[in-house]
Amino acid sequence: CTIDQEGLPDTGLDTSSWTCGTAPAISNLVCANDFQFAAKNTLSGADYAYYRTAALDEITYNNNMHIWEKIRLNGYTFADVSNVNLKTSILGYQFQAPFFIAPAAYAGKANSGAETNFVKAAASEGLLYVPSISSSQSIETIGSAAASGQIMFHQEYIWSDLSRLQDELSRMEAAGFKAVFLTMDNAGTSGIRTRYMRYGGGAADHASSFTIDAINKIRSMTKLPVVAKGLKTAVDVKKAADIGFPAVYISNHGGRQVDLVPTAVEILLEVHRDYPEVFSKMEIYCDGGVRRADHILILLALGCRAVGLGRSPMYANVYGTSGVTKLIQILKLELQTEMANMGLADVNQWHGNTSFINTRQVELELFGSPLSDDTHVSPTVIPKPLYTGSGSSTVSSATSSTSSSSSLTSSSSNTQTSSSSASSTTSSVSSGGGGGSSSSSSSSSTTSSPSSSSTPTTLTSSTISSSTSSTSTSSAPASTVSVTCPTSNNTVYAGGPNGKQFLIECGIDHVGGDLKSQSVSSFTACINLCDSTAGCVDVSLSGSACYLKKSLGAAKAAGGIQGAKLIS
Numbered sequence: 001c002t003i004d005q006e007g008l009p010d011t012g013l014d015t016s017s018w019t020c021g022t023a024p025a026i027s028n029l030v031c032a033n034d035f036q037f038a039a040k041n042t043l044s045g046a047d048y049a050y051y052r053t054a055a056l057d058e059i060t061y062n063n064n065m066h067i068w069e070k071i072r073l074n075g076y077t078f079a080d081v082s083n084v085n086l087k088t089s090i091l092g093y094q095f096q097a098p099f100f101i102a103p104a105a106y107a108g109k110a111n112s113g114a115e116t117n118f119v120k121a122a123a124s125e126g127l128l129y130v131p132s133i134s135s136s137q138s139i140e141t142i143g144s145a146a147a148s149g150q151i152m153f154h155q156e157y158i159w160s161d162l163s164r165l166q167d168e169l170s171r172m173e174a175a176g177f178k179a180v181f182l183t184m185d186n187a188g189t190s191g192i193r194t195r196y197m198r199y200g201g202g203a204a205d206h207a208s209s210f211t212i213d214a215i216n217k218i219r220s221m222t223k224l225p226v227v228a229k230g231l232k233t234a235v236d237v238k239k240a241a242d243i244g245f246p247a248v249y250i251s252n253h254g255g256r257q258v259d260l261v262p263t264a265v266e267i268l269l270e271v272h273r274d275y276p277e278v279f280s281k282m283e284i285y286c287d288g289g290v291r292r293a294d295h296i297l298i299l300l301a302l303g304c305r306a307v308g309l310g311r312s313p314m315y316a317n318v319y320g321t322s323g324v325t326k327l328i329q330i331l332k333l334e335l336q337t338e339m340a341n342m343g344l345a346d347v348n349q350w351h352g353n354t355s356f357i358n359t360r361q362v363e364l365e366l367f368g369s370p371l372s373d374d375t376h377v378s379p380t381v382i383p384k385p386l387y388t389g390s391g392s393s394t395v396s397s398a399t400s401s402t403s404s405s406s407s408l409t410s411s412s413s414n415t416q417t418s419s420s421s422a423s424s425t426t427s428s429v430s431s432g433g434g435g436g437s438s439s440s441s442s443s444s445s446t447t448s449s450p451s452s453s454s455t456p457t458t459l460t461s462s463t464i465s466s467s468t469s470s471t472s473t474s475s476a477p478a479s480t481v482s483v484t485c486p487t488s489n490n491t492v493y494a495g496g497p498n499g500k501q502f503l504i505e506c507g508i509d510h511v512g513g514d515l516k517s518q519s520v521s522s523f524t525a526c527i528n529l530c531d532s533t534a535g536c537v538d539v540s541l542s543g544s545a546c547y548l549k550k551s552l553g554a555a556k557a558a559g560g561i562q563g564a565k566l567i568s
């Protein structure tokens with residue numbers, strides 16, 4: 001075995017005592033990338049190559065791994081992060097974390113427990129698992145391994161043989177899977193994967209017609225909600241929204257299908273630029289190169305509801321269920337730590353909250369100019385869990401007890417079990433700050449029905465959407481919504497008496513144009529005053545002095561000012 005760095009960050013892992021062909025002690029492994037080294041050390045050259053391979057020169061694979069280096073996180077100091085919440089909903093079902101085990105074929109190459117190991121690890125950690133249709137085990141074997149109440153979705157390909165497709169979709173329903181991820185990034189066959197081709201490679205028999213008619217026909221073949229997986233341009237995301245997919249999954253298949261296609265970050269930025277309205281029409285899942293908590297947070301902030309892990313669980317499966325469980329626990333702990341240190345402790349407030357990330361370098365490379373004058377993607381569009389699902393249970397309550405048994409997660413179980421109160425507190429304090437609105441739904445159903453993903457009341461008041469005029473009219477009462485800087489920066493508030501939409505601009509003063517000023521008790525009260533004052537289009541709050549503006553002067557950076565401008 002040659003354990004070189006493989007282009008991964010050097011984190012000081014010492015492999016000098018490892019024996020080639022033998023799994024090193026799992027205690028050596030402390031981050032997701034460590035599992036890749038361990039898998040390379042343990043698996044045959046062919047099996048490792050199968051998991052690791054990508055299309056052609058693997059440029060997309062490498063971009064997936066390295067795009068993070070171009071992004072900066074904006075952490076804020078003045079925040080209460082004593083309670084961290086990772087729980088969120090995916091397609092209306094509650095899970096303990098905003099990441100999931102993505103479909104990946106042939107788990108049996110790493111471990112005889114194959115996909116069943118993922119089912120068990122996902123159950124104990126409260127995660128979503130989505131097995132591949134090209135699994136080592138059958139749909140029925142995987143389905144029957146589920147814990148009581150465990151929610152799983154299943155992946156499917158668009159086979160050219162429609163009767164095979166129908167048969168598999170029916171079996172997924174019968175085996176209890178709750179949704180289908182329909183992968184549509186590989187017309188005809190799989191990508192050309194040079195690294196694995198040296199060991200043989202394989203053919204697939206995918207359909208070659210992916211027209212909207214063909215896709216709609218497949219959607220009509222199952223009662224389950226179908227999610228379009230493998231979208232890799234903003235245009236396709238928009239099309240998927242237009243034809244009514246409840247969710248889409250932005251993915252370049254880990255770089256395995258086509259080389260030189262963009263990363264999820266780049267595709268999301270294009271969606272922000274061209275079709276921001278889709279974020280409020282459907283859920284978006286993403287993946288590619290996710291190995292750390294900060295990668296997950298970046299994708300959530302860009303509008304993903306949940307983030308998939310492809311290769312990492314496959315590598316961890318060398319150790320069976322315990323390896324996959326440890327990987328999940330590592331990422332949960334990283335998430336809790338990063339979120340607390342960044343000053344935003346509820347994962348539901350990260351959704352679509354671009355005030356915590358600076359993607360300007362990527363925007364400049366991609367578009368030639370930034371998407372907005374400040375460093376944030378603008379306008380911020382806060383995705384919400386629109387899809388309420390039909391299910392009634394959540395992933396097992398076994399979660400907290402299982403996770404608390406490990407030293408890695410003892411803190412996690414603490415924080416999670418207390419998150420219910422944490423989230424509700426947070427939502428009342430700053431529900432304008434991102435999808436925080438959804439925190440109330442996720443926290444309120446620690447162990448019960450998600451179908452109520454029943455969020456909408458609080459969601460609406462903090463959600464921008466050109467398509468959601470209804471949203472603001474059904475806003476929560478103003479008294480339940482409040483905005484603060486910097487948490488709410490770049491989000492939209494519509495909780496005033498008339499439901500007018502204001503873009504929060506922390507640290508921005510639009511000079512001149514004064515209408516009147518008045519002393520107020522809070523930033524929210526200042527915006528509400530503007531909402532109810534004829535002719536007011538902007539506010540600047542300085543201390544308790546709320547300045548209402550009748551015209552929008554030039555934007556000037558002004559520390560200490562809490563600004564908000566009328567956008568509709």
Ligand SMILES: Cc1cc2nc3c(=O)[nH]c(=O)nc-3n(C[C@H](O)[C@H](O)[C@H](O)COP(=O)(O)O)c2cc1C
Binds near residue numbers: 251
């Ligand atoms: C070994 C392997 C097999 C995969 N098999 C499938 C599959 O059967 N269906 C599918 O939709 N995606 C498949 N994928 C893609 C993953 O679902 C996911 O999009 C990708 O791996 C994410 O990138 P990452 O590996 O960098 O996390 C596979 C990925 C790998 C690594």
